[in-house]
Amino acid sequence: MTNKFYITTPIYYPSGDWHIGHCYTTVNCDALARFYRLKGRDVFFLTGTDEHGLKIETVAKAEGVTPKDLVDKRAKGLSELFTRLNISNDIFWRTTDKAHKRQVEYIFTKLFDRGEIYKDKYEGLYCVPCESYWTERQAENKVCPDCKRELSEKSEEAYFFRLSKYKERLLDLYKARPEFLQPMTRQKEMVGNYLKAETEDLRDLCVSRAGLEWGIRVPFDKEQTIYVWIDALFNYMTALGYFECEAGAGDNSVGVQRDNSASDNAASATASKDFTNLKRFWSGEVVHMVAKEIVRFHAIIWPAMLMALDLPLPKRVFGHGWLLMGDDKMSKSKGNVACPDYLIGQYGVDAVRHFLLAEYTFGSDGAYTEERLIKRINTDLANNLGNLVSRTFAMAKQYFGGKVEKLEKEKAADKAFIKEINGLLGAVETRLSAMEIDKAVSEITQLGDKAAKYIDDNKPWVLAKDQKTKGRLSVVLYNVLECIRVVGVLLQAFLPQTADKIFARFDNLPDNLKTFGSAKYGLLPVGIATLEGDTLFARIK
Numbered sequence: 322m323t324n325k326f327y328i329t330t331p332i333y334y335p336s337g338d339w340h341i342g343h344c345y346t347t348v349n350c351d352a353l354a355r356f357y358r359l360k361g362r363d364v365f366f367l368t369g370t371d372e373h374g375l376k377i378e379t380v381a382k383a384e385g386v387t388p389k390d391l392v393d394k395r396a397k398g399l400s401e402l403f404t405r406l407n408i409s410n411d412i413f414w415r416t417t418d419k420a421h422k423r424q425v426e427y428i429f430t431k432l433f434d435r436g437e438i439y440k441d442k443y444e445g446l447y448c449v450p451c452e453s454y455w456t457e458r459q460a461e462n463k464v465c466p467d468c469k470r471e472l473s474e475k476s477e478e479a480y481f482f483r484l485s486k487y488k489e490r491l492l493d494l495y496k497a498r499p500e501f502l503q504p505m506t507r508q509k510e511m512v513g514n515y516l517k518a519e520t521e522d523l524r525d526l527c528v529s530r531a532g533l534e535w536g537i538r539v540p541f542d543k544e545q546t547i548y549v550w551i552d553a554l555f556n557y558m559t560a561l562g563y564f565e566c567e568a569g570a571g572d573n574s575v576g577v578q579r580d581n582s583a584s585d586n587a588a589s590a591t592a593s594k595d596f597t598n599l600k601r602f603w604s605g606e607v608v609h610m611v612a613k614e615i616v617r618f619h620a621i622i623w624p625a626m627l628m629a630l631d632l633p634l635p636k637r638v639f640g641h642g643w644l645l646m647g648d649d650k651m652s653k654s655k656g657n658v659a660c661p662d663y664l665i666g667q668y669g670v671d672a673v674r675h676f677l678l679a680e681y682t683f684g685s686d687g688a689y690t691e692e693r694l695i696k697r698i699n700t701d702l703a704n705n706l707g708n709l710v711s712r713t714f715a716m717a718k719q720y721f722g723g724k725v726e727k728l729e730k731e732k733a734a735d736k737a738f739i740k741e742i743n744g745l746l747g748a749v750e751t752r753l754s755a756m757e758i759d760k761a762v763s764e765i766t767q768l769g770d771k772a773a774k775y776i777d778d779n780k781p782w783v784l785a786k787d788q789k790t791k792g793r794l795s796v797v798l799y800n801v802l803e804c805i806r807v808v809g810v811l812l813q814a815f816l817p818q819t820a821d822k823i824f825a826r827f828d829n830l831p832d833n834l835k836t837f838g839s840a841k842y843g844l845l846p847v848g849i850a851t852l853e854g855d856t857l858f859a860r861i862k
């Protein structure tokens with residue numbers, strides 16, 4: 322398996338307030354990025370903003386600012402929100418970046434030169450908010466199949482991409498590499514609705530708009546602006562500087578400043594990456610995480626464009642479900658959103674992260690309510706994890722003066738519990754490779770439950786009553802402390818702040834006992850001090 326792992330969120334439209342839907346995808350990608358980094362893989366994690374198009378122009382006009390001012394402000398807001406959420410992205414990529422623009426112009430010209438793009442006249446039904454054309458058959462009652470808003474008639478000269486040509490190759494792709502598009506339900510939707518639709522054939526795609534100010538112009542026809550989705554999809558490669566040499570930037574590096582903010586048009590990136598080698602991430606394991614409404618763009622249009630350029634395809638597109646408000650998708654254009662900053666302020670970063678990771682079956686829709694969030698925090702974090710840590714460290718203090726002890730060997734009766742501790746990393750990894758992110762997290766909370774049961778079964782408070790069972794008492798506590806340390810090791814991928822708080826309860830825990838290699842029983846040194854600390858998660862009333 323390749324060591325390079327490149328994971329992307331969609332690049333988000335800065336056309337409205339950011340909400341927990343955007344955080345949902347990003348936190349889940351963050352868990353994967355962190356997990357594989359801790360596994361020792363070379364990871365690149367992209368998120369960012371998709372800043373061109375009519376929608377942005379319209380919002381800017383309504384707010385009385387320039388599109389550039391609008392996107393600068395909103396991109397900064399999102400990048401700062403992600404910092405507050407402890408997102409470990411390596412880059413915050415923006416499509417108004419000069420390096421992106423230069424590469425998109427180059428790609429469009431190359432597709433035209435290859436005959437993959439041609440000029441023609443377009444007449445059809447258009448959805449302004451989604452920036453998509455629909456046919457009469459697709460759009461019943463002239464309503465957009467995606468956002469359910471009214472479509473308008475539009476006729477224009479435009480450039481077209483020969484999408485229809487790729488129908489068979491896309492079907493072959495799904496057949497040969499079923500992992501390319503997951504979950505399988507999305508694959509069935511793509512085949513049934515677009516690739517083998519009973520009603521009509523896959524049609525060529527209109528890839529430019531006349532008279533749109535805010536976008537990247539077609540380099541050889543300045544009246545035309547490149548369709549925002551083409552501009553946006555290629556961000557996954559322009560961020561790696563993939564076309565920089567060919568586009569004439571003169572070297573193989575990303576043509577961006579590398580500071581850590583998105584305040585101007587700089588991309589944020591971690592200083593440790595070897596930037597001259599970024600391009601190579603495209604030949605590693607590439608995973609695009611998106612929600613289901615944009616699967617069509619990522620699993621049909623995107624691979625077809627890559628095929629047209631004879632470029633390697635991503636390994637996997639995963640289309641997760643929606644957070645709903647009632648029965649409706651939570652969405653900025655509908656305004657029915659939950660505000661991440663309010664939730665972070667109210668419940669804390671890791672509580673919000675945990676909710677977004679654990680509450681919903683990854684891949685399916687789920688309704689959002691604050692009550693659900695509170696219940697999830699109380700069950701998994703306050704009652705399970707928080708309680709386990711408080712109880713165990715309190716007993717270590719009470720019975721052994723705050724020191725790790727192990728006065729005898731473990732017994733045969735401990736084997737099952739130790740096996741669970743040793744199996745945690747593997748169980749989590751298996752879940753993650755199947756994109757069962759919620760289940761990966763529940764492997765950890767389930768181990769917390771097992772530890773609580775182990776304590777109840779072994780009754781340390783009874784063992785403590787008799788000097789003769791002090792040795793056994795030390796083993797029982799040692800086993801649970803080891804379980805907590807191993808849980809901390811795994812939590813670094815999901816709840817990094819909580820992992821640090823757990824580690825801080827052991828005095829000067831060596832760094833080598835925080836690595837994935839140390840996620841096994843028996844490494845915690847005897848004699849290390851156990852410290853007092855605040856409750857990890859308070860119960861919410």
Ligand code: ME8
Pocket residue numbers: 330331332333334335341342343345346371553554556610611612613614615642643644645650651652
């Ligand atoms: O589509 N539930 O941007 P966008 C779950 N710019 N996820 C949600 C969500 C919800 N209710 N609401 C939003 C775009 N998301 C394009 C993408 S990519 C080349 C261009 C998340 O701001 C989810 O990841 O509309 C969804 O696909 C994305 O935000 C849509 O973001």
